[in-house]
Amino acid sequence: MSEPFEEIAGLDKLIHEPARLAILTALSACQQADFLYLQRLTGLTKGNLSSHLSKLEEAALVVVRKTFEGKKPVTYLKLTSQGRQAIEAHWQKLDALRNGSEAWDPE
Amino acid sequence: MKENLERIRSVTSNYNYLKGLLSIPLGLYFLLAAGGIAGWWSLFIPTQEGYPELVIFVALGGLYWGLVQYYKRTFGRVDHSSGNQKKVIFFWFIAIAAIVINNLFNLPVFLLGLAFAGMYFSFYISLKRRVHNLILGVAIAAVSCLPLVSDIEPADKIWGHMGAAFCLVLGGGMMIIGLLDHWLLVRTLPPVPGEEATAPGEAWSHV
Numbered sequence: 001m002s003e004p005f006e007e008i009a010g011l012d013k014l015i016h017e018p019a020r021l022a023i024l025t026a027l028s029a030c031q032q033a034d035f036l037y038l039q040r041l042t043g044l045t046k047g048n049l050s051s052h053l054s055k056l057e058e059a060a061l062v063v064v065r066k067t068f069e070g071k072k073p074v075t076y077l078k079l080t081s082q083g084r085q086a087i088e089a090h091w092q093k094l095d096a097l098r099n100g101s102e103a104w105d106p107e
Numbered sequence: 108m109k110e111n112l113e114r115i116r117s118v119t120s121n122y123n124y125l126k127g128l129l130s131i132p133l134g135l136y137f138l139l140a141a142g143g144i145a146g147w148w149s150l151f152i153p154t155q156e157g158y159p160e161l162v163i164f165v166a167l168g169g170l171y172w173g174l175v176q177y178y179k180r181t182f183g184r185v186d187h188s189s190g191n192q193k194k195v196i197f198f199w200f201i202a203i204a205a206i207v208i209n210n211l212f213n214l215p216v217f218l219l220g221l222a223f224a225g226m227y228f229s230f231y232i233s234l235k236r237r238v239h240n241l242i243l244g245v246a247i248a249a250v251s252c253l254p255l256v257s258d259i260e261p262a263d264k265i266w267g268h269m270g271a272a273f274c275l276v277l278g279g280g281m282m283i284i285g286l287l288d289h290w291l292l293v294r295t296l297p298p299v300p301g302e303e304a305t306a307p308g309e310a311w312s313h314v
Contacts, residue, residue: 025112029119030185037122037183040296041115074184 014059015090019044020052024079024087027062032078053077061086118295122185124230125292126178130285132167137278139163145271182296198226220251220273239287243280250276 015021022042027033039049056062061083065076079087118125142148143160205218227244231237250272253259259269 021112022115025115026119029116030122031188032186033119034184036180036299037185037296039299040182041119043297076184076186 011093012086012090014055015061015086017052019048020056021090023049023052023056023077024061024083024090027077027079028084028087032065032076035075035077038077056083114295118292119185120187121233122182122292123187125288125295126174126182127285127288127290127292128174128177129171130281130288131174132171134278134281134285135170136163136167137274137281139278141271141274141278144267144274182292198222201225215254217251217254217269217273220247220277223273223277224248224251237288237291239284243276243284246276246280247273 015024019042023038026038026041035046035049035053038044038053039046042049044052053062053064057064060080062077063080065078067074067076201222202219205222208214209218224244224247227240227247230240231244250269253269253272259267
């Protein structure tokens with residue numbers, strides 16, 4: 001395999017999974033967001049979104065904070081500093097891959 | 108894929124601006140103020156029924172609060188850094204300064220209107236160049252420069268035809284832009300799906 005394609009295979013699968021990439025991208029654009037917003041944004045079911053968030057929390061990329069506003073439970077998500085660095089690095093890799101694949105010459 | 112993720116980032120960054128229905132109560136207030144300044148109704152004069160402007164403030168405040176709850180319960184919450192709040196404070200400082208300067212120096216243009224026009228130009232630049240912000244900014248700037256091309260007296264600037272025209276354009280524009288921004292939010296954030304399984308990676312492709 002040539003270099004750009006080897007690098008594609010080497011992408012962090014935890015971050016690159018489409019739903020988790022969408023979650024991390026959204027959280028990188030704010031200080032924190034609640035569960036409902038992420039559910040509306042991604043179109044995932046509650047169970048599916050919870051599963052993805054658990055994986056991200058286990059990897060210390062996001063922090064989950066459960067609280068009450070009045071009597072209503074609200075779950076807030078925010079990136080950890082590690083998570084913010086990871087998603088920024090992932091974006092830079094994707095940009096480099098795109099540039100590399102455009103410049104790639106099969107000859 | 109990158110375009111979809113850019114849109115996710117953009118909607119999230121600008122979420123609080125896209126809650127467009129929140130502009131409706133404030134837009135209504137400016138429209139009512141335009142009518143009061145123009146003398147179509149006596150907003151600021153107590154009547155036998157009481158103080159109508161107080162009732163209007165309370166009603167519009169209640170409408171605003173209801174819309175805040177609607178957005179929280181329907182679309183969720185997004186918090187940004189205090190940078191956005193500082194921008195809002197800075198703008199209101201500019202607006203108050205504009206009113207004071209206009210009154211002190213009898214300028215040939217309506218400075219408060221130009222401040223609002225500048226705000227909408229900044230929205231056009233920062234919010235993915237949504238053109239309706241540019242259109243409203245230009246309209247407000249044009250109204251604010253009316254004294255240059257008409258016989259509007261300086262004393263009329265806030266409480267006469269100048270103020271009425273400014274409030275009319277601003278109020279109507281805020282309501283239209285609010286509806287357009289809300290429509291974008293609704294298009295971008297479809298309803299929460301049911302609890303049946305959704306294939307990973309496919310559900311967010313609508314963004």
